Amino acid sequence: MSDTAGKSIKCKAAVCWGAGEPLKIEEVEVAPPRANEVRIHILYTGICHTDEYTRSGKDPEGLFPVILGHEGGGIVESVGEGVTNVAVGDHVIPLYTAECRECKFCKSGKTNLCGKVRATQGKGLMPDNSSRFTVNGQPVHHFMGTSTFSQYTVVADVSVVAVHKEAPLEKICLLGCGITTAWGAVVKQPGIKGSSVAVFGCGAIGLGVINTSALVGASRIIAVDTNPGKESWAKKFGATDFINPTTALKQDQKIQDYLVEITDGGLDYTFDCTGNVHVMRAALEACHKGWGVSTIIGVAAAGQEISTRPFQLVTGRTWRGSAFGGVKGRTEIPGLVEDYLKGTVKIDEYVTHHRKFAEINDGFHDMHEGNCIRCVVDMA
Ligand SMILES: NC(=O)C1=CN([C@@H]2O[C@H](COP(=O)(O)OP(=O)(O)OC[C@H]3O[C@@H](n4cnc5c(N)ncnc54)[C@H](OP(=O)(O)O)[C@@H]3O)[C@@H](O)[C@H]2O)C=CC1
Ligand SMILES: N[C@@H](CCC(=O)N[C@@H](CSC=O)C(=O)NCC(=O)O)C(=O)O
Ligand SMILES: [Zn+2]
Ligand SMILES: [Zn+2]
Numbered sequence: 616m617s618d619t620a621g622k623s624i625k626c627k628a629a630v631c632w633g634a635g636e637p638l639k640i641e642e643v644e645v646a647p648p649r650a651n652e653v654r655i656h657i658l659y660t661g662i663c664h665t666d667e668y669t670r671s672g673k674d675p676e677g678l679f680p681v682i683l684g685h686e687g688g689g690i691v692e693s694v695g696e697g698v699t700n701v702a703v704g705d706h707v708i709p710l711y712t713a714e715c716r717e718c719k720f721c722k723s724g725k726t727n728l729c730g731k732v733r734a735t736q737g738k739g740l741m742p743d744n745s746s747r748f749t750v751n752g753q754p755v756h757h758f759m760g761t762s763t764f765s766q767y768t769v770v771a772d773v774s775v776v777a778v779h780k781e782a783p784l785e786k787i788c789l790l791g792c793g794i795t796t797a798w799g800a801v802v803k804q805p806g807i808k809g810s811s812v813a814v815f816g817c818g819a820i821g822l823g824v825i826n827t828s829a830l831v832g833a834s835r836i837i838a839v840d841t842n843p844g845k846e847s848w849a850k851k852f853g854a855t856d857f858i859n860p861t862t863a864l865k866q867d868q869k870i871q872d873y874l875v876e877i878t879d880g881g882l883d884y885t886f887d888c889t890g891n892v893h894v895m896r897a898a899l900e901a902c903h904k905g906w907g908v909s910t911i912i913g914v915a916a917a918g919q920e921i922s923t924r925p926f927q928l929v930t931g932r933t934w935r936g937s938a939f940g941g942v943k944g945r946t947e948i949p950g951l952v953e954d955y956l957k958g959t960v961k962i963d964e965y966v967t968h969h970r971k972f973a974e975i976n977d978g979f980h981d982m983h984e985g986n987c988i989r990c991v992v993d994m995a
Contacts, residue, residue: 617703620693621647624654628748628765629975630755632680634672637976638764643682643755645767646747648695653775654747655707657994659785660763661686662978663792664818664890665914669758670979673916678739681756682748685711687763688788691777698772700945705777706784708791710944711736711759713773727799727943732771736760742771763791764975766994776945778952785991786962787952789819792939793989794962795951797823799940800886800912801831808832810883813874814854815898817845819965819989820912821888822852826961828884829853837882839870842985852964871900878903885909892919899923905931912937965989 624645629638648654666683668674691705701707715721715731732742739756740746747769748755748762762768778787797820801807812833814821817840828836829852837856838849846857860870875881881903887895890913899909900923909932911921921934928934942948954960968990970978978990 617692620703623647624692624767626766627972628682629684629972630680630750631670631683634677634679635670638670638683638979640973640975641750643765644749645765645769646749648693648698648747648769649741649743650696651698651772652695652741652747652769653698653701653707653772654692654694654767654769655687655689655709655775656692657687657689657763657766657768659688659788659994660684660992661789661791661793662975662982662990662992664982665792667979667982668890668914668916675917676737678756680750680753681739681758682762682765682768683758684763684765685709685759685761686788686791686793687761687768688784688791689768692767694772700772701775701777706780706782707775707777708787708944708948709761709763709768709770710774710776710948711761711792712939712942712944713760713771714943714945715773716945727939727941729773731773732760741769761791766972773945776948778949779956782952782956785993786966787955788991789962789965789989790948790951790955793819794823794960794965795942795944795948796820796912796937796940797888798827798951798960799942800824800910800937801827803937803941804884804908804910807884809834811835811837811878813837813839813882813885813898813901814888815839815886815894816888816913817842817849818888821886822848822965822988824886824888824912825849825854826852835878837874837878844985848988869897871897874901880904881907883907887911887913889913890915892921895921896923899932899934900927902932907931908933908935910935910937966991969993
């Protein structure tokens with residue numbers, strides 16, 4: 616039992632007061648966890664493009680003021696009544712995709728999209744419809760059920776998993792989103808072994824898709840990115856080819872037509888890792904007639920919609936999407952941590968930037984530089 620258990624904790628958090636505003640480090644009061652809730656001392660957090668997407672005002676679910684962050688690693692400080700899955704002192708990863716193991720979704724065996732806390736999570740609240748965060752008495756919204764840009768956060772017990780204590784939290788925090796998302800999107804897609812794959816966008820997500828496709832035995836992995844600096848990254852992670860559409864295409868040629876031409880009819884599997892709806896269309900249309908499967912991972916801005924000729928689907932292409940890689944976090948993340956410790960899952964290679972908590976806005980700027988794959992923030 617910690618000596619702060621049952622009491623409010625005053626600590627620092629990066630608050631976004633309005634869409635498009637920079638984060639402001641504030642003293643925040645974090646209320647103790649209620650029943651089936653867990654308070655976590657966050658030590659490290661990654662910054663994901665989805666944090667930037669919501670900060671920028673492009674997220675239709677965005678609410679302000681808010682404490683963003685969903686790629687964290689920390690230690691359980693205290694638990695509320697009824698919590699049995701984690702204990703004080705456990706090293707944990709908060710999960711923006713909960714896993715209650717009881718709801719219709721969890722029991723379906725068809726999806727990782729647990730329904731237990733998603734509605735309140737989308738309202739920026741804990742499951743009892745209230746916030747555990749206040750700044751000068753004003754409630755501040757939670758984000759994605761995790762809010763890892765606070766030195767202490769409170770999450771639902773179904774939204775947290777304990778992991779091996781030997782694993783460095785400054786690395787495995789990235790399993791809270793990017794790396795797990797990419798890993799799951801590939802390993803849960805049957806058929807990639809021996810197949811051709813095209814990956815649009817070579818940020819952390821795209822590189823993870825490339826790397827996992829190589830690990831499962833894809834025969835050809837074509838990386839597509841408009842940033843020429845990404846070629847060496849893509850090759851290092853296992854791409855066999857790199858195509859920069861801004862220089863490789865003839866006048867009026869579309870990337871999908873070029874890919875179909877160089878692959879004898881199209882790819883077996885494609886992945887959108889950009890969040891750009893035009894790229895999503897290209898990724899679908901680059902698929903082989905009759906069997907090609909295109910997976911959308913990128914998150915598109917409010918108001919954006921995808922389109923294609925229905926004939927693309929009539930003629931046997933499949934368009935699908937993947938959230939958190941289809942991974943059930945409480946069940947599968949401990950195994951991913953073990954795989955990292957064994958050396959079969961890469962994490963260190965994605966960390967290009969480090970920032971102190973006071974520099975978190977610089978971490979957001981880093982993300983816009985083409986040379987940043989992931990920035991890890993030290994929350995001390
Ligand atoms: N579904 C899910 O569960 C998850 C989804 N996401 C989403 O995945 C997406 C990718 O995330 P992340 O890897 O971190 O993002 P990054 O921005 O780091 O990577 C995207 C890459 O795509 C490149 N790019 C931009 N436009 C094009 C284009 N027209 N054609 C080809 N490449 C292009 C970018 O180049 P440049 O650097 O020059 O812009 C960049 O290299 C985001 O939308 C994010 O929100 C993230 C986590 C989980
Ligand atoms: N809030 C957005 C959608 C954002 C989104 O698609 N989030 C992904 C995770 S992105 C992580 O970095 C996701 O898992 N979605 C599933 C979910 O239940 O939120 C909008 O409203 O468009
Ligand atoms: Zn993310
Ligand atoms: Zn559930």
